[in-house]
Amino acid sequence: MMAQPSIHATTAATSGGTVPPLVVEHMAKSYDHHGRIVPVIADLSLTLREGEIVSIVGPSGCGKTTLLNTLCGLLVPDTGNIRWHGREVTGQPQNVGYMLQKDLLLPWRTALGNTMLGLEIRGLAAAEAEDRSRALLDQLGLHGFADHYPSTLSGGMRQRVALARTLVNEPDVLLLDEPFAALDFQSKLLLENDMLALVRKGRRSLLLITHDIEEAVSLADRVIVLSKRPTQVKAAYEIELGSDRTDVIALRERPDFSHHVRRIWADLDVVLQ
Numbered sequence: 001m002m003a004q005p006s007i008h009a010t011t012a013a014t015s016g017g018t019v020p021p022l023v024v025e026h027m028a029k030s031y032d033h034h035g036r037i038v039p040v041i042a043d044l045s046l047t048l049r050e051g052e053i054v055s056i057v058g059p060s061g062c063g064k065t066t067l068l069n070t071l072c073g074l075l076v077p078d079t080g081n082i083r084w085h086g087r088e089v090t091g092q093p094q095n096v097g098y099m100l101q102k103d104l105l106l107p108w109r110t111a112l113g114n115t116m117l118g119l120e121i122r123g124l125a126a127a128e129a130e131d132r133s134r135a136l137l138d139q140l141g142l143h144g145f146a147d148h149y150p151s152t153l154s155g156g157m158r159q160r161v162a163l164a165r166t167l168v169n170e171p172d173v174l175l176l177d178e179p180f181a182a183l184d185f186q187s188k189l190l191l192e193n194d195m196l197a198l199v200r201k202g203r204r205s206l207l208l209i210t211h212d213i214e215e216a217v218s219l220a221d222r223v224i225v226l227s228k229r230p231t232q233v234k235a236a237y238e239i240e241l242g243s244d245r246t247d248v249i250a251l252r253e254r255p256d257f258s259h260h261v262r263r264i265w266a267d268l269d270v271v272l273q
C-alpha cells in the first residue's frame with residue numbers, strides 16, 4: 001500500500017526512542033551570485049532514522065548537491081539547524097562518510113592506496129589499514145584489482161573503489177550524491193546490490209541523492225521528493241516492497257514497484273527544456 005505523503009518528512013522520526021542520526025529543521029541556503037542572492041534551499045526539514053535508507057529525488061538543479069554539501073559541513077546553512085545524533089556540529093560531522101558528486105580517485109594511487117587513504121590520515125597502523133581495505137575491496141568484487149591504478153579500471157570499478165574508500169572508515173551514516181549516475185545499466189544494478197548488502201549488514205544509515213526514480217524506489221525505505229528551486233520537501237513516501245530488500249533486480253519486477261515509481265514521477269516538476 002502507498003503511504004500518504006508527509007510533507008515534513010519527519011514522521012515517526014523518534015520511534016523506538018533512539019535519537020535519529022540526522023535531523024534537519026527549517027534549513028535554508030542561498031548563494032551569492034555576483035552580488036545577487038540566489039535562494040537554493042527554501043525551508044527544508046527531514047529526518048534520517050537509524051539503519052534507514054532514504055533516497056532524495058528532485059528536479060535537476062533544485063539543490064540536491066547543495067543540500068548534501070551543507071549536511072557534510074562543506075557549506076554553512078543560512079538559517080535552520082542540522083543535528084547529528086542530537087547535536088549541532090560546526091564543520092565536518094564525525095562518523096559520516098560522504099561521496100561527492102564528482103568524487104575522483106587519486107590517479108597516482110592504486111585501488112588499495114585510494115581505499116586506505118582515510119585510515120592512513122587517521123593514523124591507523126599500515127598493516128591493519130591494508131587488511132581492512134583489502135577485505136572491503138574483496139567484498140566489493142575487486143579481488144585481484146587492489147594494485148591497479150584508476151586509469152586501468154572500468155567506470156564501475158572506479159565507483160566501487162570510491163565506495164570502498166568511504167565505507168572503510170565504518171561510518172554510521174553515509175551521504176551519497178548520485179554515486180551510480182555515470183554507470184551503464186548492468187554495472188549500476190550490480191553495484192546497487194553490493195552496496196545495499198554492505199549498508200544493511202553494517203546497519204548503517206544512508207541518505208542517497210539520485211535523479212533516478214527507479215533507483216530511489218528499489219533501494220530505499222523512504223523516498224523524499226524535493227520541489228524545484230528554491231527547494232523544499234514536496235512529499236515523502238514509505239516504500240513497502242516486502243521484507244526481502246536485498247535483490248534490486250527482483251524488486252524492480254514486483255507489480256507494486258511501478259506503482260511507487262509512477263506516483264513519484266507525477267510529483268516531480270519535470271518540464272522539457
Ligand SMILES: Nc1ncnc2c1ncn2[C@@H]1O[C@H](COP(=O)(O)OP(=O)(O)O)[C@@H](O)[C@H]1O
Pocket residue numbers: 031032033038040058059060061062063064065066067229
Ligand atoms: N557555488 C555556487 N554559486 C552559485 N550558484 C550555485 C553554486 N553551486 C550551485 N549553484 C546553483 O544552485 C542551484 C542548485 O545546484 P545543485 O545543488 O548542484 O543542484 P542539483 O544537485 O539538484 O542538480 C543551481 O541553480 C546551481 O546553478
Ligand SMILES: [Mg+2]
Pocket residue numbers: 064065066101
Ligand atoms: Mg547534483
